[in-house]
Amino acid sequence: MKQTIFALATAQGRAGVSIIRLSGPDALTALKQLTNKAVTPRTAVFTSLTHEGDLIDEAIVLWFKAPHSFTGEDCIELHVHGSKAILDRLYGVLTRLGLRLAEPGEFSRRALENGKLDLTQAEGIADLVDAESEAQRRQALTQIGGGLKTQYEAWRTALIDILARIEVFIDFPDEDLPTELADSILERIADVEASLKLAIADSQRGCQIREGFRIVILGEPNAGKSSLFNALLKVEAAIVTPIAGTTRDVIEAQLRIGAYSVLLYDTAGLRETEELVEREGVRRARAKGDEADLRLWVVDSSAAGFAGIDPRAGDLVVFNKIDQGSDKLYKSFVRSDVSRETQSLKVSASTGQGVPDLVAAIETVVTERLSVQTFPAATRARHVERLQEAADHLEQAQGTRMRVPELTAEHVRASINSFEALFGRYDVEGVLDVVFSTFCIGK
Incomplete structure (x- = not known):
């Protein structure tokens, strides 16, 4: 069972209100040890936070019950006064209750692992937190909303359909299948490759918006x-x-x-x-x-x-x-x-x-x-590399001319795997470590 984590979700430093976020199997238990007041999911409750008879602060608390939360786990938000003394006291109490301080990006990483979002959407969250211009805000929100995911998923779905058609040639090698069917498969592969190349050519725009022109x-x-x-x-x-x-x-x-x-x-x-x-x-x-x-x-x-x-x-x-x-x-x-x-x-x-x-x-x-845009623009070098990898495999698939259907299918399958890596579903551990290390602690 995963350990319950906590972190400050608002900015560091003196503030009117600070929010501490908890996520994990013991989040609700920890809250019950801080207050005797009953809480119901998604209902803000004003209460006193105490520990061993000592008043820590008057706060508003929220409980997001699993799986209906950002991380997919039980999540608690403690809205407290934003003084260093209160935060230090709460950090100490939560640690004694068995919780640990979250690592950078760990909340978003758990959301990904629990199927609440994919890796492209997680990257959009990081970009939104860092956004300083209107264009950066719009691009990040598009990505969080699944703009890139929708486009990438469309290409992946098309390739899966193509792969299914190639399997007909593999499963029935002795049948006299029409050459028009093989030609149509190659044409569809070429169409997907052409779309990928357009997206790759347009990728500089996404990076310029994200990083600055x-x-x-x-x-x-x-x-x-x-x-x-x-x-x-x-x-x-x-x-x-x-x-x-x-x-x-x-x-x-x-x-x-x-x-x-x-x-x-x-x-x-x-x-x-x-x-x-x-x-x-x-x-x-x-x-x-x-x-x-x-x-x-x-x-x-x-x-x-x-x-x-x-x-x-x-x-x-x-x-x-x-x-x-x-x-x-x-x-x-x-x-x-x-x-x-x-x-x-x-x-x-x-x-x-x-x-x-x-x-x-x-x-x-x-x-x-x-x-100017044809697709939602790829925003990171990681995306461009995977898209180029997928396009290269499709070029190789066309080069087989369907003479050996098994080889054509292998190249299409490799292209699909490039999209799985984009989503964070395939060959992910090293990629996740790099991506989430750039997040702030509370996200």
Whole structure:
């Protein structure tokens, strides 16, 4: 029998109310040792919590009777005043009653083990707890609600049906089965593989929403990159001086753009240099630019030219210091071949001129790239790996051309197993340890 666990389900620190969650076979017994008041399932009861005649706190308690609870076990919630003294006292009492402090993610892990949710939904819970933007909230709720599970289950069900049809060829090898049947099986395998490849291609969107859309500011020294970085953040996060090469390393900050979370990076000025530290900063800037989801090229409007930038399709080119000079360089860039498939804007990071237009342009790019969807987007590398594995097995299945039905069936079966691993039903222990280690203690 599993040991009963407990943990703080609300945030650490001083609060008006804190909730301690209990789950396991002895949860109700522990509650009865803390109060003499009768409790009924799903009914909030105001009561005194005592131990050995000592009043611990006046609290509201809730009992969720198994299996109708988050974990599928008897669950108790103690809503107490959120002081450290009360929590410490309750932790000590619960430990003496034979309960133990839960490990990270153990409540969600028990919910998975008891069939209350699958691994993709459990991951959605972790993402919802960590959500900081509206898009992250929506994506996590879709995942908790079974969005990914429904899509993955549809592919798995289709493969099971295909496997059943292949079994006809295995069970009746001497029958003269029509070639059209074999062709239809191969066509259905190809259809599922094509859908998987579309989902894999779309997976970057899910990761960008979950982890943050990466925007890197690039340009030559003294173009005003750090000033623009500060203007976008609306705080003095990066040091700004007239000295070229002030920024030596990559500086990261989080920013909210519309419904999305953005990771904004300030970088060292791009130029050839023999100075060791600055040269390393330039190398890191170029590397970060290569990883970017969007690049902002900053140009000094009063400079002699824009040869120091290397924009690619979809980049934004920002002509800074527009308050200090003319817009001749900007107009020259717009007419040049370099400007094709990029968007150019005029700003002054120091006065704020044009910055709202830049933010609007960034929001448009981020929204366009992250809102287009065919399927609920895979949110983790683990999902992408399993989907790719499933697609690879289906490609191999098609390669058999049904000449050896047993071999075709084995490849389809291996593809099904990839989905079982996604759900946490197959080859799971190592995966579960990694997934749930990222959860907070009370979840």
